[in-house]
Amino acid sequence: MSKLTIPQEEIMSSGHLACQGCAGALAMRYMLKVFGKKTMLAVPACCWSVIDGPWPYSAVSVPLFHTAFETAAITASGLKAGLVAQGINDVNVVAWAGDGGTFDIGFQAISGAAERNDDILYVVYDNEAYMNTGIQRSSATPYGAWTTTTPANHPKDRPKKDLVEIIAAHRVPFVATASVAYPEDLIKKFEKAKNTKGFKLIHIFAPCPTGWKMAPELSIESARLAVQTRVFPVYEVENGVHYKLNINVKNPKPVGEYLKIQGRFRHLKEDDYKVIQENVDREWELLMRKVETFK
Amino acid sequence: MKKVILGDHAVSYGALLSRVQTIAAYPITPQTLIVERLSEMTANGELDAIFTKVESEHSAMASTVGSSAAGARAFTATSAQGLALMHEMLHWAAGARLPIVMANVNRAMAPGWTIWTDQNDSLSARDVGWMQVYCQNNQEVLDSIILGYKVSEQVDLPTMVILDAFVLSHTAEGVDIPDIKKVDEFLPPYKPEIKMDINDPRSFGALTSPDVYMEFRYKMQQAMDKAKKVIVEEGKKFGEMFGREYGLIEEYKTEDADTILIASATVASTARAVIDELREKGEKVGLVRIRVFRPFPTEEIIKVLEGRKKVVVIDRNISFGKTGIFFDEVKGAFYNSKGNKPPMFGYIAGLGGRDVTPKVIREIVEDALNKDKPESEIIWKGVKL
Structure with a gap:
């Protein structure tokens, strides 16, 4: 395996407004390192609407267009069309959205852009709830989680929406999951996305210490445990049919190790852990079958 | 071509x-x-x-x-x-x-x-x-x-x-x-x-x-x-x-008109024929077509309406709970003007694509000509109830 280097250049500056331990900020830093300055961003309502800074500041030294909640994908497509129409073909346009703007309100526009195979990268930094508005549940919130709209005595009772499968069903060139706890894999995926024409989507697992009710220093650890417990498998799908598991987890840890460090799961009992473990095992099994069948 | x-x-x-x-x-x-x-x-x-x-x-x-x-x-x-x-x-x-x-x-x-x-x-x-x-x-x-x-x-x-x-x-x-x-x-x-x-x-x-x-x-x-x-x-x-000039509003036979009809879009183009017809009968009527609604041509409208005897507005729209929208805006534009404020008649016609024919427009203008002042803020034209 060739040795991977992470580009030195910092295109995101340190004076941003993210909370301590924000994986969404870290993900942007990595993305910009790979994509470089020939990049434009479309950012809908999400934590990054704040993280980037109020007018007239910006924490990134690439053009950034703040847009409406449900329009990240199509604003990026529109930007790309506007550039190409002027003969500017060497600028990458990235839609950068949270899970609410992706799994919920922005879903239709993503499906449209994916179906048309618009030449953009869509990145969702998934912190599993509407964090910017104060921790309300989204359809990316996992089973059993507390949020301010799924209180502890009535936590979320449905599983997380399977975004990657839905996007893969559009038969787009590249869709992948990734984690800030595995930067080498993340960097490789950004590079692949940068060098692939058409619609790309990277679903980044992005812990939010504020919303998950845990210490900021547990951000990367929780992301790593999500992978090691198989809660969040790291894989990719090419052209909607070629599955590849990027991080194999041969000896998974029990899900409890991931759940117990987060306050949002504090109300869960042993029986709940069991239900979650069964769900995780079943989903992993399903994914492995796809990986083996559709190489 | x-x-x-x-x-x-x-x-x-x-x-x-x-x-x-x-x-x-x-x-x-x-x-x-x-x-x-x-x-x-x-x-x-x-x-x-x-x-x-x-x-x-x-x-x-x-x-x-x-x-x-x-x-x-x-x-x-x-x-x-x-x-x-x-x-x-x-x-x-x-x-x-x-x-x-x-x-x-x-x-x-x-x-x-x-x-x-x-x-x-x-x-x-x-x-x-x-x-x-x-x-x-x-x-x-x-x-x-x-x-x-x-x-x-x-x-x-x-x-x-x-x-x-x-x-x-x-x-x-x-x-x-x-x-x-x-x-x-x-x-x-x-x-x-x-x-x-x-x-x-x-x-x-x-x-x-x-x-x-x-x-x-x-x-x-x-x-x-x-x-x-x-x-x-x-x-x-x-x-x-x-060879085709455009402005904010368009005037038609307004110069000596006592009564000004205000309309927009195709209702205005139809109204031109009605103005001709009424002129032949000796009525001193003219037409103002509001072409640009935003920005609203406040000064232009005041200038053309001041001192007239009557103003008739046809609206193919309604602000529910108020009046026709052009009527409302024309009235509003006029409030702070210094000159004589003519009585304004606001008619609603042609909603949902009902035809606004020359006959409809003629009846509207004649209705206003026959009255000293409007009986209400909205006058519905042709409602079948």
């Missing part, structure tokens, strides 16, 4: 002659002919533009916003429900100060389902910061698209060019299609001072505190004020080059 074309196709030709660079649109009756023709134009290379066939009108406007922000001349078209769906992004286009031009085919809002004309769709977007031009014939539709870009690109606000469903959209009229080279002279390529540019990276539309937000809105209003002048200037230049 003179051609007999539908109003929708006049829009398509207007976009073609303006050399739009991007189009994003979603089909809705009666706008479909616009986008069908533009699809053909882009497919056969007549028009060098990228046409994104989006999955909703909301995305149509968002895509247009993106392309315009990137520095391209961007176009879209819609109608009624589609305009309502894109409402949020109408604010975005105006607030981002993007010189987008959009055609809106005036169609009544559901429910009940309807595809026929009235103005409640576009007038529901009255306060978003778009200029609004109401057209009376297919020629004006084509010309107003070109003029729309010429004005918008100087004041950094978008323009909505509005045409009546079916009465114009699906009606063939003789239209002079100007030579594109002449249009190029009138409308040079779009070169924004600020755009999404990797060599000059900025963030657009970032969080604005109460300390700065109001100033951005003040500047939008300043741009609207400037637009009033620019619309008239460019309308004159257009007249010099193409």
Whole structure:
């Protein structure tokens, strides 16, 4: 395996407004390192609407267009069309959205852009709830989680929406999951996305210490445990049919190790852990079958 | 070149002659002919533009916003429900100060389902910061698209060019299609001072505190004020080059008129025949057509109405709980004027595409002529109850 280097250049500056331990900020830093300055961003309502800074500041030294909640994908497509129409073909346009703007309100526009195979990268930094508005549940919130709209005595009772499968069903060139706890894999995926024409989507697992009710220093650890417990498998799908598991987890840890460090799961009992473990095992099994069948 | 074309196709030709660079649109009756023709134009290379066939009108406007922000001349078209769906992004286009031009085919809002004309769709977007031009014939539709870009690109606000469903959209009229080279002279390529540019990276539309937000809105209003002048200037230049001059309002036989009829869009063009007819009978009536509704031609209206004996406004729209919207605005414009304030009669007619025939208009004017003052703020014409 060739040795991977992470580009030195910092295109995101340190004076941003993210909370301590924000994986969404870290993900942007990595993305910009790979994509470089020939990049434009479309950012809908999400934590990054704040993280980037109020007018007239910006924490990134690439053009950034703040847009409406449900329009990240199509604003990026529109930007790309506007550039190409002027003969500017060497600028990458990235839609950068949270899970609410992706799994919920922005879903239709993503499906449209994916179906048309618009030449953009869509990145969702998934912190599993509407964090910017104060921790309300989204359809990316996992089973059993507390949020301010799924209180502890009535936590979320449905599983997380399977975004990657839905996007893969559009038969787009590249869709992948990734984690800030595995930067080498993340960097490789950004590079692949940068060098692939058409619609790309990277679903980044992005812990939010504020919303998950845990210490900021547990951000990367929780992301790593999500992978090691198989809660969040790291894989990719090419052209909607070629599955590849990027991080194999041969000896998974029990899900409890991931759940117990987060306050949002504090109300869960042993029986709940069991239900979650069964769900995780079943989903992993399903994914492995796809990986083996559709190489 | 003179051609007999539908109003929708006049829009398509207007976009073609303006050399739009991007189009994003979603089909809705009666706008479909616009986008069908533009699809053909882009497919056969007549028009060098990228046409994104989006999955909703909301995305149509968002895509247009993106392309315009990137520095391209961007176009879209819609109608009624589609305009309502894109409402949020109408604010975005105006607030981002993007010189987008959009055609809106005036169609009544559901429910009940309807595809026929009235103005409640576009007038529901009255306060978003778009200029609004109401057209009376297919020629004006084509010309107003070109003029729309010429004005918008100087004041950094978008323009909505509005045409009546079916009465114009699906009606063939003789239209002079100007030579594109002449249009190029009138409308040079779009070169924004600020755009999404990797060599000059900025963030657009970032969080604005109460300390700065109001100033951005003040500047939008300043741009609207400037637009009033620019619309008239460019309308004159257009007249010099193409023989058809356009302004904020259009007067017809107003000079010695005691009674002024105010109307817009195709109701105004029909009303001209009624004015002639009534003049023959000895009635001193004249017509003011409000062409540009935003920015509102307050001073022009005061000037033409002051001292008249009666003013009659026909609205093909209604603000529920108030009155016809043009009536309301004309009255409002007049309140602080110093001169004599004539009594104003506000009629509602033609909602949901009911025909506003010469007979309907004549009856409205005669009704007003026969009364000293209006009995109520709304006078419904032709309600069958």
